[in-house]
Amino acid sequence: MRAWVSRLLAILLLALLIASNAGAQDLPRGVIVDDVKCTADPSQSYSLYLPSSYSADRRWPVLIGFHPGGRGRAIVEKYRAAAEQYGYIVAASNNSRNGPWAVSAAAIKAIFPDIDSRFAIDGQRIYLTGHSGGARVAMTVALSNKSIAGVIASSGGYPDSQPRSKVSFPVYGTAGTDDFNYIEMRMLDRKLTSPHRLAIFVGGHTLPPDDVALEAIEWMELQAMKAGRRTRDDALVARLYEKRGRRAQAATGVEAVNLLEDLTADFKDLRDVKAEESRAQELGKQSDIKKERSRQRGFDDEEAKLIADLASLETCLADDSRRTDCLRTLRDVLPKLSQKASAEEESPERSRARRVLRALTSGVAARTKDQEYLALLEKYGLRGR
Secondary structure, X not given: OOHHHHHHHHXXXXXXXXXXXXXXXXXXXXXXXXXXXXXXXXXXXXXXXXXXXXXXXXXXXXXXXEOOEOOXXXXXXXXXXXXXXXXXXXXXXXXXXXXXXXXXXXXXHHHHHHHHHHOOEEEEEEEEEEEOHHHHHHHHHHHOOOOOOEEEEEOOOOOXXXXXOOOOXXXXXXXXXXXXXXXXXXXXXXXXXXXXXXXXXXXXXXXXXXXXXXXXXXXHHHHHHHHOOOOOOHHXXXXXXXXXXXXXXXXXXXXXXXXXXXXXXXXXXXXXXXXXXXXXXXXXXXXXXXXXXXHHHHHHHHHHHHHHHHHHHHHHOOOOOOHHHHHHHHHHHHHHHHHHHOXXXXXXXXXXXXXXXXXXHOXXXXXXXXXXXXXXXXXXXXXXX
């Protein structure tokens, strides 16, 4: 990202931490307001949800969202119930969208100071979220400033799609089983060592289900307590611990180990988790679980390699000396993927084939004009499936 954008974000977020909220405007509570126009730039607007209990007497956490199609309301609707329960202001740009970065940069420039001028914001609890390309916008902002308290990244990761081992903010990622960015989110989860969590749900390239959106906010509440960004609430810790514990107890095999490990990491320093930690370690040593974990990791690696290989074949279509061979390979691979993707019964192989085909077809018109290749994707794509 250009240096001027980084400086701009730093200035805006600093202002968000120190600016006065005396000019807050009276907007309705407990309902979604579709079109709040930014005072400094009325061409920019955002969808908004203020909790029904909102008042300027105290500072509130804020979740600022970005949608790849400029549909701010879709983001706000997704987090409205969680925002009401946990007292978050939610605001999502109606202008930021996939395309030239300047469009999203203009939205960022307008929305951050406008939210701060209207509402009593807790500067220690500024969260970002986004879906697909919007998640990349959220990540871009967070990577440019260490004041962000956390990012909920739905079906999209870093702006350059490259995994990091550590970032300065907690990351809660989500992806569907048929999501073409599924493997990217899996690799993001594998690489990160700083606080993070990944929730996989049955579905495609969509915003997460309501229960997952709620859990994302609850996870951020735990992270805020651990980081000292909010007052510790032992009753809330106990309730969330019991909720997560019941799920772990009901699970078996690798799922049980994963849930126990996540519970241990999330509640450590908030309560005693030695029993769960020991149980996770005990189960993790079992040969069948070790084999299954290794198999799953290998399955992910194979998918990542397959996508990379197909992307390389697509690129080589522009090389006249190699095009014939590359096209021949694609003609061999794509029908096989299509056959697996069309299977009647659900399976990991069917989901993988669907993800790979969707990864190829997503945005392909902007990557290549090769008509024979486009015809292959048209024939073996996933229309109606």
